[in-house]
Amino acid sequence: MALTKEQRKEQKREYAREDYHKNKDKYKRFRATKELREYMKRYREKHKKYFQEYKRKWHIKNRNKIIKKAKKWKQDNPERNLKLEREKKKRYRSNYPEKIKAINYAHINNQRDDNCSQCNSIIDLEFHHTDYQNNKGFTLCRSCHKELHKGDIIAT
Ligand SMILES: [Zn+2]
Numbered sequence: 001m002a003l004t005k006e007q008r009k010e011q012k013r014e015y016a017r018e019d020y021h022k023n024k025d026k027y028k029r030f031r032a033t034k035e036l037r038e039y040m041k042r043y044r045e046k047h048k049k050y051f052q053e054y055k056r057k058w059h060i061k062n063r064n065k066i067i068k069k070a071k072k073w074k075q076d077n078p079e080r081n082l083k084l085e086r087e088k089k090k091r092y093r094s095n096y097p098e099k100i101k102a103i104n105y106a107h108i109n110n111q112r113d114d115n116c117s118q119c120n121s122i123i124d125l126e127f128h129h130t131d132y133q134n135n136k137g138f139t140l141c142r143s144c145h146k147e148l149h150k151g152d153i154i155a156t
């Protein structure tokens, strides 16, 4: 016997009720996690600055650990690392064309001095840019240059 529209609706509702009762805990859990996720999202949004600062400080504090771990991973995965490095360079080139231009300019025009402006070292000299658009900067040795960029966030 065919059911009327109203009866079919009632049957569906009955199924839904049964399903709900059978899986009550699951649904409750789902709602809880969903609400919690939403809440956490809002919370993070509201305290964005604090979280960013926390992350930055964590990076600085764990700097050596992070570097060590990355080094080990690179040694264990040389091929994947090479590929990632290439992709990174490519991304960098397309993201910062003005920086690449300035770096090339510095090389071609020999902008580097003969010694580090910080410690007077004459080896491993690099040019630190303060203004990429106008090709401005000064000469640093590798270790002073590293020191200067130490406060920067490490890109992961
Ligand atoms: Zn620099």
Ligand SMILES: [Zn+2]
Residues within 6 Å of the ligand: 116, 117, 118, 119, 120, 121, 140, 141, 142, 143, 144, 145
């Ligand atoms: Zn130096």
